[in-house]
Amino acid sequence: MTHDDFLMRVAERAGLSGPEEAARVASAVLGVVGERLGRKEVLRLAEDLPAPLVRMLETDGPEQDFDEDALYTRIAGREHVRPGFAMEHTGVVCGVLAEALSDGSLHRLHEYLPGPLGALLTPREPRERFEYIHVEPTHRTLAEGTPGSEHPLSSTRLERAHTHSVARAANPHGDTKLSSSTGLTQEREEETLASAPGLTQEREHTTLAEAHPGMRLARGEEE
Secondary structure (H helix, E strand, C coil): HHHHHHHHHHHHHHCCCHHHHHHHHHHHHHHHHHHHHHHHHHHHCCCCHHHHHHHHCCCCCCCCCCCCCHHHHHHHHCCCCHHHHHHHHHHHHHHHHHHHHHHHHHHHHHHHCCCHHHHHHCCCCCCCCCCCCCCCCCCCCCCCCCCCCCCCCHCCCCCCCCCCCCCCHHCCCCCCCCCCCCCCHHHHEEEEEHCCCCHHHHHCCCCCHHHHHHHHHHHHCCC
């Protein structure tokens, strides 16, 4: 990562006006981070960083032991801003710094600064871009097809149901519907209650009076 790239990312993520303000913020944050790391650790990072950033980190004295709260307090004093802005700027600058470092240097820093201080040095941008294997060059969207597929989703024919489902039949439940049914097994074999032998005489009478002469007589007497 170049120095200009570093400042551009800091400016964009922190909402700063441009490279000059980003350089001022980065200098304040990295200066305090360099005091926490010490000269020896800063020299180990020099191989991964452009010279202007190394100069921001450089310190003449040994490592100074202070916690996260003291880190923000020192940065706020250098920037002449409120602690809230110092916390925000610290997170942005440390995140971009982590993206500029190699995996080995970043791992060493996490061991050297465990806990909240080490957590600040977390890259926001992914290290590698995931690439599909055997991707069809002409298929770049989900609608055009999945990676490696020769059959776009837009032209896929959806089945109504699984192979043995009644939903795929031309006349679902046709054997039991009144409009097309030939009758249930009991009806076809005349084994239903309506066709039972005990009801044969009753079926031969069309009216209740015919079925029960006594009731017809009683009706005539009433009249």
